[in-house]
Amino acid sequence: MSRLDRVLVSDKWWKDCGAVSLWGLKRDVSDHCPLIVRYDGFDWGPKPFRFNNHWLNNKDFSKLVEREWSSFQVDGRMSFVLKEKLKMLKGVLRKWNREVYGSVDSKIDALSGDIEDLDLKDEREGLSEEELLLRKDKFNQLWLLLKSKDSLEFQKSRSRWLKKGDANTGFFHACV
Known part of the structure; x- marks a missing residue:
């Protein structure tokens, strides 16, 4: 990293943000490095659930969903039961995805x-x-x-x- 590669911030910004790190990326033909200011202190909330289409090609997927869905015991209105079962299934599918397709x-x-x-x-x-x-x-x-x-x-x-x-x-x- 060159002495010219710098990031400028105000004192107020530095105090407000706190948990900030600076990353210098590799340079190609330029004599300067791209710099990334990364703020790790913000909570973005839970990671959204995404259904991966390739799960449907796994021979164990439908059996897993059927087995888990029937094992969930929820009482209440049908809409509440559906919501709760989907929420529980989401956790099961995340865990299964990590085990089967993780890394x-x-x-x-x-x-x-x-x-x-x-x-x-x-x-x-x-x-x-x-x-x-x-x-x-x-x-x-x-x-x-x-x-x-x-x-x-x-x-x-x-x-x-x-x-x-x-x-x-x-x-x-x-x-x-």
Whole structure:
């Protein structure tokens, strides 16, 4: 970071914000670093729940939802029962998502490494029937994780597009 890369704040701002950190990002061709002032002291509230479409491709998902939904015991009006059951299901789905899809990239890397190890062993000495089945199972797991990751990224990109729109709309309409 250059001595010219600075952030200016007032004393009042510094006193009001308190828990602030400064991050210097990597510079590319410029002789200056982009700086980020990060304020960690604000409570944004609970993270909103998002349904991930790729959950529907998981063979255990519908069984989990049916089992958990029927296990919830709530009394009251139908609208209250529905709201409470959805709230409880949200917690179950968040936990399930963390267990099944949490740290997808590291799971993909681990499975790829395991498959590569089995491939190398296959080239050296061949694989037993059990190892062939294990390799096939790891390929299936890897395939499902990659499809889930792609589906999630596609879903996120679509929501961003719906929020922000197409950046080239003005250019397109000017040309037509």
